[in-house]
Amino acid sequence: MDSLTIALDAMSGDLGPRIVVPAAIQALNCYPNLSVFLVGDPTEIGLFLSKENKKLVSQYQQDRRLILTESTTVITNDMKPSYAIRHSQGSSMRIALELVKDNNVQACVSAGNTGALMGLSKLLLHSLTGIDRxxxxxxxxxxxxxxxxxxxxxxxxxxxxxxxxxxxxxxxxxxxxxxxxxxxxxxxxxxxxxxxxxxxxxxxxxxxxxxxxxxxxxxxxxxxxxxxxxxxxxxxxxxxxxxxxxxxxxxxxxxxxxxxxxxxxxxxxxxxxxxxxxxxxxxxxxxxxxxxxxxxxLLGLKSIVIKSHGSANQKSFFAAIEQAILAIQTNIPEKIAQSLSSALPKSE
Amino acid sequence: MDSLTIALDAMSGDLGPRIVVPAAIQALNCYPNLSVFLVGDPTEIGLFLSKENKKLVSQYQQDRRLILTESTTVITNDMKPSYAIRHSQGSSMRIALELVKDNNVQACVSAGNTGALMGLSKLLLHSLTGIDRxxxxxxxxxxxxxxxxxxxxxxxxxxxxxxxxxxxxxxxxxxxxxxxxxxxxxxxxxxxxxxxxxxxxxxxxxxxxxxxxxxxxxxxxxxxxxxxxxxxxxxxxxxxxxxxxxxxxxxxxxxxxxxxxxxxxxxxxxxxxxxxxxxxxxxxxxxxxxxxxxxxxLLGLKSIVIKSHGSANQKSFFAAIEQAILAIQTNIPEKIAQSLSSALPKSE
Known part of the structure; x- marks a missing residue:
């Protein structure tokens, strides 16, 4: 069984770590070959952990299947994408995407600002040849x-x-x-x-x-x-x-x-x-x-980025993680890249 | 009880007279103060009448509550609005709208080509002052x-x-x-x-x-x-x-x-x-x-035009006729015209 590694933007969505962390634990429970980079503010992440989840987090951290990665800022939904991208250094979304860029993980899941996620993904991970956006x-x-x-x-x-x-x-x-x-x-x-x-x-x-x-x-x-x-x-x-x-x-x-x-x-x-x-x-x-x-x-990138609903609850954020796993397993960006050149209209 | 007069584009919609005529009869049965101008091809209209409806049509014609108005062409859904309008002479849609224009009826109902209905309505009935479209x-x-x-x-x-x-x-x-x-x-x-x-x-x-x-x-x-x-x-x-x-x-x-x-x-x-x-x-x-x-x-015109779904059945075309009746009774175009001047942004 191939190992799976995913970065989660823990500060994203309406409820942030309150739902992302339990969803991450659920995914780690379900997929024994999965490792998760949880990107966020460690204090906030700690705040919303139940006793049981605290124990699980420690256990998974010991097993090196859960890696807490600290971020210092959050890209909020009311930010213009251009502004958000200019001020993205240190944000949970950017760090999660950089983990993909640096090949530390195979995919990233965020429930954050769609425009910013799109712009940052394009900037850091690049579009496939022939795809404008x-x-x-x-x-x-x-x-x-x-x-x-x-x-x-x-x-x-x-x-x-x-x-x-x-x-x-x-x-x-x-x-x-x-x-x-x-x-x-x-x-x-x-x-x-x-x-x-x-x-x-x-x-x-x-x-x-x-x-x-x-x-x-x-x-x-x-x-x-x-x-x-x-x-x-x-x-x-x-x-x-x-x-x-x-x-x-x-x-x-x-x-x-x-x-x-x-x-x-x-x-x-x-x-x-x-x-x-x-x-x-x-x-x-x-x-x-x-x-x-x-x-x-986010189809058309060289890597896998999954956008969850901003209003996702634990169950639906877990569904988004499963989408990321499916995309890794089916190797979607490479499949698209392979077929694109023959299917795209030839420019004259 | 004030009298109500409506023109129906009997050739409009996916099923034309097959559903418009029974819906018209239903409306005449329900509203004793209603008169209907049924605009269409008389042969086609006759074709789809049940025995019972034939009798009712004759009766309503005798009472001058149902007036068959002959049209010679139909504006179909696949016509470009500009083409349809140029070739609209003699069409059921145009004749129905002209009945409104000439004050023979208070409103018109059509299930025909939306773009053509919009264009012809603007041409024949005019928009209210301050309304572009x-x-x-x-x-x-x-x-x-x-x-x-x-x-x-x-x-x-x-x-x-x-x-x-x-x-x-x-x-x-x-x-x-x-x-x-x-x-x-x-x-x-x-x-x-x-x-x-x-x-x-x-x-x-x-x-x-x-x-x-x-x-x-x-x-x-x-x-x-x-x-x-x-x-x-x-x-x-x-x-x-x-x-x-x-x-x-x-x-x-x-x-x-x-x-x-x-x-x-x-x-x-x-x-x-x-x-x-x-x-x-x-x-x-x-x-x-x-x-x-x-x-x-079709809000913003000087008169009342109701667009029914193209795929309407008898029940839903009847609902569209009732919308026309409601618009007449509440005198919508005049109400809009009265309030528009004070509500519209002042041009500088």
Whole structure:
């Protein structure tokens, strides 16, 4: 079993070490071949440790599977990426990325400022040749046990048609690698199915993709087809992708809560029925639970960087760590790099 | 009881007269003070009439409550708006709008090409003073029996900051008029809550709205807060609005269908339980059923134009007709016109 090493930005996200540390311990418990660099303020990290976790941390530190790496500042969500990058020295995010850069770890997970993570990753780890800007990508569960690779989920609020084409190509390679689909269907998210619909950049990307015989381009899809499994790869700009994914997450949360509250009853029979239903609902709809698919990969970099939701809880930050492990095991950046040169449109 | 007169574009939408005519009859049955101009190809309209509906059509025609108005062409969804408008003479959409223009009817409902409907409406019916381009608006049900006015839902795929500000002002007036909220909260849809997040045009609109003391501007909201009732008015460009609304619709549909299928059982007890649950689900989640809130108003015109979903069935086209009736009864264009001059930012 190959060893796995990951750096975690322990100060990132709404709850910082309060959730990152327990998630790290959970991952160390689950993956015996995993080592974790926990980057953060040691005092703060200590503050939120339960007695049991304190013991585990000591144990893992002794085993050299948990390495606390001190940072002195934090990049917050309200910082402009350009400002954050200029002032990133000593920050938990930068140190975590430098651990990747210096080959101390194979991947990094952060729940911090998306724009800063994107900018710093580009600066320190570099994009693959042919990729202007990396994109946040996630594999979203769809109907009939299918999955859809969706990108960009928020790394690039504004995209031009070249970027959309690059996203399509990277998404396609990811669907081949991760989902084992030989000829993944690739679609562009748009506001109509007809060719004339939508924005100029989308129509321009469509015309490039149509003429690329290495891409199984199937046309435009609309928002209502997002989770129907009609495509294996869905491409959009980061603004639309982020709003759409968050809309799905919000709606699933509302469904789940409405469902629970509508069966709040006092009688024993109703309580039993409610329990049974909750299991049923979780079995049927749980696949839409955002926590289960937390962790978006910053695709197009030479190394692996995973962005967790800022509002992640322990369970979902753990899911993001698992995304990092999967990316290491499937060697995603190298797979992308290998396939890129043949799939990218030739510049004239 | 004041009389109501509406023109229906009978050839519009995926199913044209097959659903528009029964929906018109349903509306005539429900609203004794309603008269309908049904614009379309008489042969096609006749083709899809059931025996019973044929009788009703004749009866309503005799009573002069149903007037068949012949059109010779149809604007299809794959036409570019500019092309469609140039070739609109004799089309069902244009004739329906001309009936509004000539004061033969008070409102028009079409399920046709959104861009063409928008362009033709602007051309024939004109925008209100101070409004660059009308926006598609709908009132979306949110948690706790609240409602949110959302615009633009697809009339303008690209918007600048001035348009976003105008949408915010119109949305606010609509929330006052329709939802009876004295100081409606107004938010911009964005990919983060921090001021620095998102696109330039959104930040520019935010700064204008913040300094307008007639607007209760509360900041940015993210996609996951769409249906939580945190705002009374939510403003975005037409591309994002369209994708978001359709995502919600698609998800609700998936949720409903999964729920139904997961309780398909053969035993009588399970069948009874399933029935009971479906009623419960419909009571709790039915408010999210897209059909119930079909019909988006083209806000910012001097007259009332309602856009129905292209894929509307009879029930949802009927809902769109009811939106037109509500807009007539509340006299929306005049209300907007009255309030606009004081709310719009003064040009220097």
């Amino acid at each position: 990396p994109a946040l990508v996630a594999t979203i569960p769809a109907l009939n046990n299918q999955n859809t690779v969706v990108l960009d989920l928020g790394a690039n609020a504004e995209c031009d048609s070249d970027m959309l084409v690059q996203f399509a190509i990277m998404g396609q390679i990811l669907a081949k690698t991760l989902l084992k689909i030989e000829h993944p269907r690739v679609a562009l998210l748009n506001i109509g199915e007809e060719e004339i619909k939508g924005l100029d950049k989308i129509r321009a990307a469509a015309s490039v993709l149509k003429s690329n015989d290495q891409i199984n381009y199937i046309g435009y899809l609309e928002g209502n087809e997002l989770l129907t499994g009609k495509t294996d790869v869905l491409v959009c700009d980061g603004f639309v992708g982020n709003v759409t994914l968050k809309t799905v997450e919000g709606l699933v949360k509302i469904f789940m809560s409405l469902f629970k509250s509508s069966f709040d009853h006092n009688s024993l029979l109703m309580k039993l029925l409610s329990k049974w239903l909750q299991r049923k609902v979780s079995k049927n709809f749980g696949y839409l639970d955002p926590g289960r698919y937390n962790g978006a990969c | 009308p926006a598609l608006v709908a009132t979306i049900p949110a948690l706790n029996n609240q409602n949110t006015v959302v615009l633009d839902l697809g009339a303008n795929a690209e918007c600048d900051s001035d348009m976003l500000v105008q949408f915010a002002i119109m949305g606010q007036i609509l929330a006052k008029t329709l939802l009876k909220i004295e100081h409606p909260r107004v938010a911009l849809l964005n990919i983060g809550e921090e001021e620095i997040k998102g696109l330039d045009k959104i930040r520019a609109a935010a700064s204008v709205l913040k300094s307008n003391d007639q607007i209760n501007y509360i900041g940015y909201l993210e996609g996951n807060e769409l249906l939580t009732g945190k705002t009374d008015v939510l403003v975005c460009d037409g591309f994002v609005g369209n994708v978001t609304l359709k995502t919600v619709e698609g998800l609700v549909k998936i949720f409903m269908s999964l729920f139904k299928s997961s309780f398909d059982h053969n035993s009588l007890l399970m069948k009874l339980l399933s029935k009971w649950l479906q009623r419960k689900v419909s009571k709790n989640f039915g408010y999210l059923d897209p059909g119930r809130y079909n019909g988006a108003c």
